[in-house]
Amino acid sequence: MWDIILERGSYWAIIGVMMIGLYIAFSAENLIKRLVGLSMFQTTICLFYVQLSNVANATAPILLPDDMPKGAYGAERVADLAHAYSNPLPHVLMLTAIVVGVATLSLGLALIVRINEAYATIEADEIRASDVEVQLAEDADAARTGGEVVI
Amino acid sequence: MILETVLVSAPDWAVRHAAVLIVVVPMLLAPLLALSPSNRLAWVLTIAGTAAAFWFSLILLAIIQEVPGSAISYALGNWPPPIGIEFRIDALNAMILVLITGMGMLASIFAWPTLAAEFRGERLNLFLCAFLLCFAGLAGVAATGDAFNLFVFLEVSSLATYVLVAMGAGKDRRALPAAFDYLIMGTLGASFYVIGVGLIYAATGTLNMADIAAQLPALSGNRSVQAGLAFIIVGLGLKAAMWPLHQWLPNAYAFAPGFVAMFLSATATKVALYALIRWLFTIFQPELAFEAALLKWVLAPLAMAAMLICSVQAIFQSDVRRMLAYSSVAQVGYILLGISVGTAAGVSAGLLHLFNHSLMKGALFMAVAGICLAYQARTIRDFAGLGRSAPFTMAAFGIAGLSLIGVPLTAGFISKMQLGYALLDQGWWWAVAVLVFASFLAVFYIGRILQAVFFEPPLNPRKNNKEAPLLLLIPLWILALANIFYGIDASFPAGLAADGAAAALALGAPQ
Numbered sequence: 269m270w271d272i273i274l275e276r277g278s279y280w281a282i283i284g285v286m287m288i289g290l291y292i293a294f295s296a297e298n299l300i301k302r303l304v305g306l307s308m309f310q311t312t313i314c315l316f317y318v319q320l321s322n323v324a325n326a327t328a329p330i331l332l333p334d335d336m337p338k339g340a341y342g343a344e345r346v347a348d349l350a351h352a353y354s355n356p357l358p359h360v361l362m363l364t365a366i367v368v369g370v371a372t373l374s375l376g377l378a379l380i381v382r383i384n385e386a387y388a389t390i391e392a393d394e395i396r397a398s399d400v401e402v403q404l405a406e407d408a409d410a411a412r413t414g415g416e417v418v419i
Numbered sequence: 420m421i422l423e424t425v426l427v428s429a430p431d432w433a434v435r436h437a438a439v440l441i442v443v444v445p446m447l448l449a450p451l452l453a454l455s456p457s458n459r460l461a462w463v464l465t466i467a468g469t470a471a472a473f474w475f476s477l478i479l480l481a482i483i484q485e486v487p488g489s490a491i492s493y494a495l496g497n498w499p500p501p502i503g504i505e506f507r508i509d510a511l512n513a514m515i516l517v518l519i520t521g522m523g524m525l526a527s528i529f530a531w532p533t534l535a536a537e538f539r540g541e542r543l544n545l546f547l548c549a550f551l552l553c554f555a556g557l558a559g560v561a562a563t564g565d566a567f568n569l570f571v572f573l574e575v576s577s578l579a580t581y582v583l584v585a586m587g588a589g590k591d592r593r594a595l596p597a598a599f600d601y602l603i604m605g606t607l608g609a610s611f612y613v614i615g616v617g618l619i620y621a622a623t624g625t626l627n628m629a630d631i632a633a634q635l636p637a638l639s640g641n642r643s644v645q646a647g648l649a650f651i652i653v654g655l656g657l658k659a660a661m662w663p664l665h666q667w668l669p670n671a672y673a674f675a676p677g678f679v680a681m682f683l684s685a686t687a688t689k690v691a692l693y694a695l696i697r698w699l700f701t702i703f704q705p706e707l708a709f710e711a712a713l714l715k716w717v718l719a720p721l722a723m724a725a726m727l728i729c730s731v732q733a734i735f736q737s738d739v740r741r742m743l744a745y746s747s748v749a750q751v752g753y754i755l756l757g758i759s760v761g762t763a764a765g766v767s768a769g770l771l772h773l774f775n776h777s778l779m780k781g782a783l784f785m786a787v788a789g790i791c792l793a794y795q796a797r798t799i800r801d802f803a804g805l806g807r808s809a810p811f812t813m814a815a816f817g818i819a820g821l822s823l824i825g826v827p828l829t830a831g832f833i834s835k836m837q838l839g840y841a842l843l844d845q846g847w848w849w850a851v852a853v854l855v856f857a858s859f860l861a862v863f864y865i866g867r868i869l870q871a872v873f874f875e876p877p878l879n880p881r882k883n884n885k886e887a888p889l890l891l892l893i894p895l896w897i898l899a900l901a902n903i904f905y906g907i908d909a910s911f912p913a914g915l916a917a918d919g920a921a922a923a924l925a926l927g928a929p930q
Contacts, residue, residue, distance in 0.1 A: 299599060316617060364571055375602065376603075382588060382595050386595055
């Protein structure tokens, strides 16, 4: 029982941080904190992929000197390699995911700047409250100019 | 017939590379638009880009239809799949591509009058640049045959969408929090999708969709694969506004610029639904026990909940666009119900409703955008009496509204009837009851607007009669007439949907 849990210790740690990030992204009222939670969530996905690519007793997927191609480029086969390497594909995928994450984060921050200009606050509950006020004022306005309020 | 003419007249390079050009042309045009010195030039280039993509999609459809059941495989960079990234077009995505690019083209035509008024001509070229990026991303999602590539295109389109929604802030600052909420939810959805792909990659060691499909039968019962599918469904469900995950949609559609609401309602959720169909039927097989249970006990109840709850919510909205947005979530429920039947007839009915819903919601949002432009109307009371002041715009609105209800001789009737037949085949009579009742609810919410528009006197008698601009009326009437035409002769969309469903289910058959 303990073996199974401890063998996958890194996954447990990753899932733990992931859930913390998810919880912050959902529950925080401060918009910056929500973005921080979102970033944590995305970063743990990168950790998850890198963990997937791990091969037992292998090194990072960067060729060591004695594995450098000697003949024609690409003539090396996996069987000829002197060292074991981790799977490089998930690393490459995560490079793309990191770029996507940076784009999302910067767009989110830009939106927060605009929200701060428009509402003078970055707290979600205060934004909601001021939206409700605007809505009520509009409804009252409409009622005054005639016509019954429809539901 | 038209398709054959397109194929014969197309030059050789277009036929050979159509699968990738449909994404590359709008994507490369987008940065050019950002540099464009004039707004009008940017608009013409946008139409050119979307029209070119529409042309490529017709070429693809013609090639697919020449040999039934065939698929085009395009190896990017000439790296043969499954090592390289593959664009794979079969009858299913050919249909989706025609739909997206066609709606994108109509949307870009009416972009000019609405945007010129809403932004007073400021930096329109950057706005259109974001629109083309969104368009290219959606086309990429539909064209790609690589699971991770799909995520990248999904994020390209989503990031552009957040920008487009936030641009509604010029008229109403509530667009900003709506865009921010959409950003958080959309990113979480995409992240869930990536986790799912990672789990499936861990089990199969491949990212090519066809290759995953070939590996999966040997892995039946593998927990990692099952968890992966669960993550993917939640992720794509968020993007597709599946019922409990739809919270971002009403605000995003209600406060975005009218043009954006129209384009998104007609394409964005549809593409996510396509990806869902691809995963559920092409990559995984519905014969698998856990997937059959998932379809029947998770997707079908959620779909029916969406149909009932969101239809009721739509009845109680006073803002017209918010009402249409809730109705969109309900209509996604219809499509999901078709998918959850799991048979060829069910998926075909779902696809047909997807196509028709795009036509009717596109027309409805387009008419509302025109009315917003001419009368600054937003709530149902503002719409009172418009049937006399703007007869052409509101007649098209009425046609599309009747199609949404599912009145005979409109497109909505055909797809709802097919859906009903597919459900009865499985003996799901209770689902048919829900379907009929939800359509009955649609009579209420559409009826409320139609009554205000055609039978009530205007609140403040208007001095002049004003129609929406001509550039808006033309695409609007194309959509409205398509709603009637495909309600009388449904052979074209029904054929597309049947071929699409066959392609979705056939590729997943054990080899």
